[in-house]
Amino acid sequence: MNITFKAIGIVHSPLKKLEDIQPKKYADAQGFDSVQGELEIFKEYEDGLKDTEGFSHLIVLFSFHKSEGFRLHTRPLLDDTLRGVFSTRSPHRPNPIGLTIVKVIERKGNILKVAGVDMIEGTPILDIKPYTPRDQKSPIKSGWLEDKIK
Amino acid sequence: MNITFKAIGIVHSPLKKLEDIQPKKYADAQGFDSVQGELEIFKEYEDGLKDTEGFSHLIVLFSFHKSEGFRLHTRPLLDDTLRGVFSTRSPHRPNPIGLTIVKVIERKGNILKVAGVDMIEGTPILDIKPYTPRDQKSPIKSGWLEDKIK
Numbered sequence: 001m002n003i004t005f006k007a008i009g010i011v012h013s014p015l016k017k018l019e020d021i022q023p024k025k026y027a028d029a030q031g032f033d034s035v036q037g038e039l040e041i042f043k044e045y046e047d048g049l050k051d052t053e054g055f056s057h058l059i060v061l062f063s064f065h066k067s068e069g070f071r072l073h074t075r076p077l078l079d080d081t082l083r084g085v086f087s088t089r090s091p092h093r094p095n096p097i098g099l100t101i102v103k104v105i106e107r108k109g110n111i112l113k114v115a116g117v118d119m120i121e122g123t124p125i126l127d128i129k130p131y132t133p134r135d136q137k138s139p140i141k142s143g144w145l146e147d148k149i150k
Numbered sequence: 151m152n153i154t155f156k157a158i159g160i161v162h163s164p165l166k167k168l169e170d171i172q173p174k175k176y177a178d179a180q181g182f183d184s185v186q187g188e189l190e191i192f193k194e195y196e197d198g199l200k201d202t203e204g205f206s207h208l209i210v211l212f213s214f215h216k217s218e219g220f221r222l223h224t225r226p227l228l229d230d231t232l233r234g235v236f237s238t239r240s241p242h243r244p245n246p247i248g249l250t251i252v253k254v255i256e257r258k259g260n261i262l263k264v265a266g267v268d269m270i271e272g273t274p275i276l277d278i279k280p281y282t283p284r285d286q287k288s289p290i291k292s293g294w295l296e297d298k299i300k
Contacts (some may be wrong), residue, residue: 001157003156003213045244047222047234049236049237050237053293054237054292054294054296056287056291057290058236061211072198084202085198086277086278087201087205088280089279089280094156099209099249101287126247128236129236129239131290134176134251135285137251137253138286140205140282140286141204142204143201143202143280149282149283
């Protein structure tokens with residue numbers, strides 16, 4: 001069964017290409033907090049952004065559009081052991097969907113100015129969701145990642 | 151631009167149909183914590199589950215397969231005001247992708263037993279990602295939802 005989605009917008013980012021992403025920033029939960037960018041939602045979907053500015057954080061789903069193919073075992077940026085892809089945030093996954101939680105700075109019409117951007121310029125946006133108390137999990141256990149993060 | 155994804159598995163849930171979901175449970179951040187179910191990942195992707203059991207929580211992306219069409223302004227289950235769809239978790243969205251963070255109970259081969267299930271039986275799974283410290287945001291502001299939740 002195939003499921004077809006379409007871009008609802010595009011990311012504008014100071015990270016212009018994959019090489020602009022510093023892997024070591026992923027070792028710090030706040031590593032990308034200072035990276036600001038814009039989520040440009042296409043005009044036809046602008047009305048759907050109403051009320052988003054009331055939330056401090058939004059979940060952005062996007063397409064890993066530069067990713068080709070996938071590996072079920074993958075070596076994460078922060079590790080030198082092969083890990084199951086579903087225990088990593090690798091872009092090389094069976095369905096190359098990315099997820100980043102960003103902080104809202106402001107909304108101007110169809111543009112959300114946000115912080116915490118780790119997507120590259122031109123990334124197609126699939127969905128935006130509010131980050132809610134249901135998404136705050138604590139305490140958590142982070143498996144192989146536990147001793148890689150500060 | 152259309153982007154095509156495929157199911158990598160299927161949710162097994164005590165919630166057999168949409169009517170089995172009690173909307174008021176969404177008013178409580180722990181409302182679904184006691185609902186257990188299974189994520190059955192198709193055999194061909196089983197190897198990708200390696201290491202997932204080291205994480206206490208996983209992010210599940212799934213298809214809102216019962217959802218038809220979308221509205222940019224929608225009345226949330228917990229509110230009586232029309233809200234922008236991207237400020238809600240409504241299934242009726244331009245790209246009907248759902249997101250739920252579940253707690254891992256155990257893994258047996260291609261089956262993850264989890265808690266916190268709010269998906270119905272037969273929901274197609276698109277992706278599984280580890281929930282990491284980068285996903286723990288606090289403090290947060292929850293806009294219109296603020297005074298609807300306990």
